[in-house]
Structures are given as structure tokens and as C-alpha cells.
Amino acid sequence: MFPIASDFVSRTRKPGPVAGRYPVRFGTAELLRDADRANAWLVSVDGVAQSHVDLDDPADLEFDYIRRFADVVDQLPPGPLEALHIGGAACTLPRYVAASRPGSRQLVFDADGELVELVRAQLGLRVPGLRVRVTDGREGLTTRREDTADLLVVDAFERATLAGGLATLEATRSIAAILRPPGIYLANITDGAGLPFARRFLATLREVFPEVLLLADPAVLKGRRFGNLVFTASASPLPTAEIARRTASAAFPTRCVEGAELRKLAGRANPITDEDRPPSPQPPADILGLFQRGRE
Structure with missing residues (x-):
């Protein structure tokens, strides 16, 4: 058992990260060293994995859904990006x-100020071009101007559930306004049997964006197990063939769903709205803390 650490908020950088348990806004964070990598760390909150980061190699992406994010990001036009991330953890x-x-110039919104300070003190946030702001995601969206981002990512969870209000039609319209062509919206959600939340989120995206893709493990897509689903949306045509090629050849192959198959998946699902917002799916107890891992 690691000791509870209470003195983590100092901005003085320590010689190296210190494994332990730390109180944060949405529970208790735990910082664990990766046994297979010299300077890689796992951040979890109340047993739910939030981030894995290799401080020596930022291209070493452990979580499978983050690899899928990277597959899509790599297809954006070459050069620096203006990016907005809602939900940061270890960034x-x-x-x-x-x-x-x-x-690239990047801004991160994260509602857990204590977690941000933990990451800053233990893992460092002196990343070129990166700013982190402690704020609620919906509130943060209202501060951004239209046509100012090439990439907007929503990956914000509180106690294993998607942060409130980020999957609604109203939030999605705000996100679409912030993006400039050929900007891309990436969202990570979780769901299980029958994919009821994912279907409604898909209906929400299709109401706003003409181009939508879904990337998911085949077992998750069929509702056989709880897991991550990565949605990609844009007002511009997406490089679907290249994304599908990369995801199919990954160590953990992922389905790329588009077109008629995507419309069939959405079915008659209604968009999520501020007035009609279903609860975010809760992971089953037997996989709590594991469903976000890249190696399961």
C-alpha cells in the first residue's frame, strides 16, 4: 500500500516522480511506475486508469484508444496544429x-485542479506550446472563438463516467463552430451491451457533422464487452481509407465504421440534448480500472 501524499502541490520540480496515492477533486489519484519502461507512469483515479505517459518518449502510447487518436491526428495536413483538449490528466x-x-499551440481544459497540480509537480507540464487551464469543459467552450482550432479532443471522465454535458447536441454545435476546415473532432466514450449511449452520441454527431467515423474493437462494437469507442467527425472529407488501413494493421486491430454501416448502427436513436441527457454508462465492477488500458 502506498502512503497517502498530501504535499504534492509545490511547483518545485522533484528529482523524479514519486509513486503514491494523492487526494484530488474527483477521488484519490494513484501514480504508478511502469515496470517495463524506465520513465513511464500510469495515473489512475479511484482505480480507473486515466493516463499512461512515457516521459522519455511521448510517441510511446500505451492505451489503445490513444493510439487511435494518434492515427487520426497523423492524417491532418502537415505542420503545427492549433488544438483544444477537454480532459487532460497526464496530457x-x-x-x-x-x-x-x-x-503546435495547445490548450487543455481540465476540471480537476488538484489532479492538474499533481501532474505538474510529479510528471511536469513544461511542454512546448502547451497551456493547461482548470475549468469545466462546457464553460471552457464558451471562451473560444469560432474557426480557431484544427483539432478538438474530448476525453473527459469523472469517476469513470463521461463528464456532464459534453456529449449533447448543444455542446457538439459549439465544438463544430470552434473547428476550422479541415479540422477534426475526436471523442472518446465508453459503452457496453447494445451500445445505447454510443448510438445516441452517434446520432448527435450526425446531426451536426457531415463526416463521421467510428473506431472500435470488434468485441466492443458488437456489444460483447464494455470498452472505448473513438468517434471522428469533421465538416470536411475524412481520410477514411488511410485511417482504416492503419487501424486494421494495429497490434490490437480496430474496426473503422462508416457510411451505410454507421447509419444502420445509429438506427432511430435520438440525439442527446441538454434537456434529454441519458446517464453516462458505468463500467462493470469486474473490469473497473482496466477498460481504458491498451493491453487487456
Whole structure:
């Protein structure tokens, strides 16, 4: 059992990260060293994995859904990006973008100020071009101007459930307005048997964006197990063939669903709205803390 650490908020960088348990806004965070990598760390909150980051190699992406994020990001036009991330934790994807696209300017919104300070103190946030702001995601969206982002990512969970209000039609319209062509919206959600939440989220995206893709493990897509689903949406045509090729050849092959198959999956599902917002899916107890891992 690791000791509870209470003095983590100092901004003075320590010689190295200290494994342990730390109180944060949405529970108790735990910082664990990766046994297979010299300077890689796992951040979890109340047993649910939030981030895995290799401080020596930002391109080393452990979680499978983050790899899928990277597959899509890599298809954006070459050069620096203007990116907005809602949900940060250890900022795995922003670190990847900063390393793979030097000169990028990125802003992260995260509602858990204590977790942000933990990451800053233990794992460092001095990433070129990166700013982190403690704020609720919906509130943060209202502060951004239209046509200012090439990439907008929603990966925000509180106690294993998607942060409130980010999957609604109203939020999605705000996100679409912030993106400029050929900007891409990436969202990570979780769901289980029957995919009821995913179907409604898909209906929401299709109401706003003309181009939508879904990337998911085949077992998750068939509702056989609870897991992550990555949605990609844009006002511009998506490089579907290249994304499908990369995801199919991954160590953990992923289905790329588009077109008629995607419309069939959505079926008659209604978009999620602020007035009609279903609860975010809860992971089963037997896989709590594991469903976000890249190696299951």
C-alpha cells in the first residue's frame, strides 16, 4: 500500500516522480511506475486508469484508444496544429502532438485542479506550446472563438463516467463552430451491451457533422464487452481509407465504421440534448480500472 501524499502541490520540480496515492477533486489519484519502461507512469483515479505517459518518449502510447487518436491526428495536413483538449490528466495526447508537430499551440481544459497540480509537480507540464487551464469543459467552450482550432479532443471522465454535458447536441454545435476546415473532432466514450449511449452520441454527431467515423474493437462494437469507442467527425472529407488501413494493421486491430454501416448502427436513436441527457454508462465492477488500458 502506498502512503497517502498530501504535499504534492509545490511547483518545485522533484528529482523524479514519486509513486503514491494523492487526494484530488474527483477521488484519490494513484501514480504508478511502469515496470517495463524506465520513465513511464500510469495515473489512475479511484482505480480507473486515466493516463499512461512515457516521459522519455511521448510517441510511446500505451492505451489503445490513444493510439487511435494518434492515427487520426497523423492524417491532418502537415505542420503545427492549433488544438483544444477537454480532459487532460497526464496530457498524453498533447505531449504526442507537441513531439510529432513542433510549433503546435495547445490548450487543455481540465476540471480537476488538484489532479492538474499533481501532474505538474510529479510528471511536469513544461511542454512546448502547451497551456493547461482548470475549468469545466462546457464553460471552457464558451471562451473560444469560432474557426480557431484544427483539432478538438474530448476525453473527459469523472469517476469513470463521461463528464456532464459534453456529449449533447448543444455542446457538439459549439465544438463544430470552434473547428476550422479541415479540422477534426475526436471523442472518446465508453459503452457496453447494445451500445445505447454510443448510438445516441452517434446520432448527435450526425446531426451536426457531415463526416463521421467510428473506431472500435470488434468485441466492443458488437456489444460483447464494455470498452472505448473513438468517434471522428469533421465538416470536411475524412481520410477514411488511410485511417482504416492503419487501424486494421494495429497490434490490437480496430474496426473503422462508416457510411451505410454507421447509419444502420445509429438506427432511430435520438440525439442527446441538454434537456434529454441519458446517464453516462458505468463500467462493470469486474473490469473497473482496466477498460481504458491498451493491453487487456
